[in-house]
Amino acid sequence: MNKSTPQSNDPMSDLTARVIESMADTRDPRFKEVMSCLVRKLHEFIREVDLTPQEWIAGIEFLTATGKMCDSKRQEFILLSDTLGASMMVVMLDQARAERRNEGSRQATVATEATVQGPYYWEGAPELPLGSNIAEGVIGEPAYYSGKVTDTQGRPLAGALLDVWSGDGEGNYDMQVEGAEMAARARLRTDSEGRYSFWSIRPSFYPIPMDGPVGKMINHMGRDPNRPGHIHMMVSAPGHERVTTHLFVANSPYIDTDIVFGVRDSLIIEYQRHEPGVTPDGQTMKSSYWSASYDFCLIPSGL
């Protein structure tokens, strides 16, 4: 026992106190704060469920297998964090901090809500002109995306950057095929009135990778492994907080049971179905197509 820690009549609480006390000499107060809370919650968890040695070793083996599953293409611990809602909690806290920094400024519109980044972001997508089809040759039903980017006072942001990516109409991302080229990805900049538009596909639901320890956990939990259809957008402008988010396809299968808990009501978009004919941007479509509209709103950066 650590002699500097007073002894109570509860040896288990003493243990928790001793572990926290052992960090007294760290020079990193934030690390101490984070690890002290982690130790407290970890010990509470073990005590509240009265964890058995067999369950403990099952946990050790699960964590070990999860680490072994990770490589340059696969991050099983992020998948674990995503599927336990931890990633989404971090996203929500991060945005709440940005909102607190912006408190006191007049707000005419509500900032676009953030959601998880997911594993399929690929830096350096081609920068394409507004109106481009960013999913040339990609399987899926065509969809026209348009809207504008403003700040929280409703002022349009010219030259805001939209970094867009999605899977195809069957739920597969370019990155999932070894050696594949970028597809259904682009960077676009808003015009002088903050407007954007592009063509892509209407994205489909898809399952997370289920061939690892997290997949076994999901199955044992009795959960469905799918994410509802969505398109990713990372939207940024100088002097504003970048928001990483999705637009979700309303009525997509699994919209109520997203395996990574990324769905937020404000991000669910009605895709309008159109018969063949002249499109909003003056093209002529021989097949039916969809359109989706969303206005992004960015929080000004704090100092």
Added chain:
Amino acid sequence: MNKSTPQSNDPMSDLTARVIESMADTRDPRFKEVMSCLVRKLHEFIREVDLTPQEWIAGIEFLTATGKMCDSKRQEFILLSDTLGASMMVVMLDQARAERRNEGSRQATVATEATVQGPYYWEGAPELPLGSNIAEGVIGEPAYYSGKVTDTQGRPLAGALLDVWSGDGEGNYDMQVEGAEMAARARLRTDSEGRYSFWSIRPSFYPIPMDGPVGKMINHMGRDPNRPGHIHMMVSAPGHERVTTHLFVANSPYIDTDIVFGVRDSLIIEYQRHEPGVTPDGQTMKSSYWSASYDFCLIPSGL
């Protein structure tokens, strides 16, 4: 969002509720209980420290590196559990359950307290007669160990099995050297009066392996990586709960700061120093030696 979960005005608490709700269909109620508590504590941790995305990814990278460090000889996640006091908490809970099962029976003596097993147990140590030197040729000062094994009513347990192991007098275990043979290990059985005795060495303090992610964590916490000197004993007898424990060398360096929080007051033993001469078991020692005495007490098994 999950439509079956009522919405509150607190989206972060809603997130936690949705993650727990997602396990509604599991067929394993204990798994659901354990994982629901884990999710609740994990989310509380993230919220209470207001975890940033940078800290979150540092955590992901730490867990990944910890998994990568594990192999057939090294279990870095157990080391993590040990150094955060989680292993010791599981040990204490396990013993508390055994004590609860035994509640109501008359108890004349207090059961021997358990502590962590550690990574150096090697199954199948030689079974040696009482009085044997189990550390022939091992570096260290000789020590004579003796005592008895009883039940909690004080009745001696004949034929109880002591599985004993320790490092040498410099803190090194046989297993730490590739291809080494067993040393300072044995299994011994108590005599008809429940007594045991053997010779080994007086064990030394030693550091846990510090060349992995856990070592970096320990250094960043400002903690000393050593365990105080101790000898491991796994004591069992038919009809009784096996106890896995240590005897700690009183006044050993690091007795107050054991890196794995294994020390318990009742397990700290005074090693008596003796000048050369006739030993308690009638041998003649040409060098000085130590003696240590401890009586083990086992809890009867519940039904």
